[in-house]
Amino acid sequence: MKAQKLAAINDMTSPLFRIMSVYNENEPNRRQIDNDICAFHIGNGYILSVAHALKGELTIFRSMTEADYQATIMPHLTDAEILQFNGWYIPDNATNKRYLNLANQNDYTLLVDILKRINYDTRIETLYQKNICKPYLIIQQKAAQFYNDAAAHARFPPSLTFLDPNSQRQTYLIEIELIEAFTADDVALYRIINTHQSIIDLIPFFEIDNEIYDVSEKDFYCLQSAPSDLTPGRLLNVANIEGFLDQWIKQPDRIGGNYTLEGLRYLIKGYFRFGSSGAPYLKFDAATNVFKVNAIQSEACPIQLTINDNRNGNFQWINAIATPLANVIDRINAYKVP
Structure with missing residues (x-):
């Protein structure tokens, strides 16, 4: 199993990636990225992550077409606010867009407050629907x-690949679209789009194990981002199934109305870093000698380790709630072409 463990964390063989919200993707000097969530490839360009991330508010927008700006923002502002917004969002006649330019960072709070007052919807899913920003697989x-393949590498538009100065890694932005959010189960299905099939074929993936297990015997693992915000590394650690729960919990949504997370969940014990939502749980299949994905991290439970009896600043969590993919396998298969 050691070879499979090493493959799960290697950047050339691991199916674990990140989804980020990208503005101005084809304008490298203006490109900005918000949001960051775990995601994994299940084959043929289909990606799984968590649905609750789509309900999160980005609080502001980084850019917008002039037409949308005039139609959806200006009519709701006072005369004084119009002057402020026109100073914050600078027009560019070449692109017919407005770009955020806050010379005074103290204006950020004021901008957020005004957008809330006019009830402007900055939820991530809404911004995707309005094409204000787009989800990208990173x-x-x-x-x-790209995967040491010169032909596939050459198919990337130059604006969508670059050397990240912090990690010193070649970085690729691959456009995806949201297919469906299975909100109650906290699972979201995406698909790679506008990308040559030769690129998709090179991306490692996990097969799905759609069984429901009630115990684990050191053959169940959580694959998540390594415990540092400065590196793109991965961490694979043993995760133990401690039990089941029938979840029913109301989640707040200021704009769209509260929604419910409900259904069968695993109760997991292990190590989970802050920001592990969307991480896959892997079951080792001894018959085929491969890891298969069986569940997805929904949330870390509020049972927290202490350091010197102090929880402050300590984001190590020892329990988690995970959704078995058996909950949604029929809906996934309705979209996913083998």
Whole structure:
């Protein structure tokens, strides 16, 4: 199993990636990225992550077409606010867009407050629907070419690949679209779009194990981002199934109305870093000698380790709630073409 463990964390063989919300993707000097969530490839360009991330508010927008700006923002502002917004969002006649430019960072709070007053919807899913920003799969590698394939590497538009100065990794932005959010089960299904099939074929993936297990015997693992916000590394650790729960919990949504997370969940014990939502749980299949994905991290439970009896600043969590993919396998298969 050691070889499979090493493959799960290697940037050339691991199916674990990140989804980020990207503005101005084809304008490198103006490109901005918000949001960051775990995601994994299940084959043929289909990606799984969590649905609750789509309900999160980005609080502001980074850019917007002039037409949308005039139609959805201006009519709701006072005369004084119009002057403020026109100073914050600078028009560019070449692109017919407005771009955020806050010379005084103290204006950020004022901008957020005004957007809340006019009830402007900055939830991530809404911004995707309005094409204000787009979801992108982020793949980073030490190799200079995409999976060491020169032909596939050459198919990337130059604006969508670059060397990240912080991690010193070649970084690729791959456009995806939200297919459906299975909100109650906290699972979201995406698909890679506007990308050549030769690129998709190179991306590692997990097969799905759609069994429901009531115990684990050191053959169940959580694959998540390594415990540092400065590196794109991965961490694979043993996760133990401690039991089941029938979840029913109301989640707040200021704009769209509260929604409910409900259904069968695993109660997991292990190590979970802050920001592990969307991480896959892997079951080792001894018959085929491979890891298969069986569940997805929904949330870390509020049972927290202490350091010197102090919880402050300590984001190590020892319990988690995970959704078995058996809950949604029929809906996934309705979209996913083998």
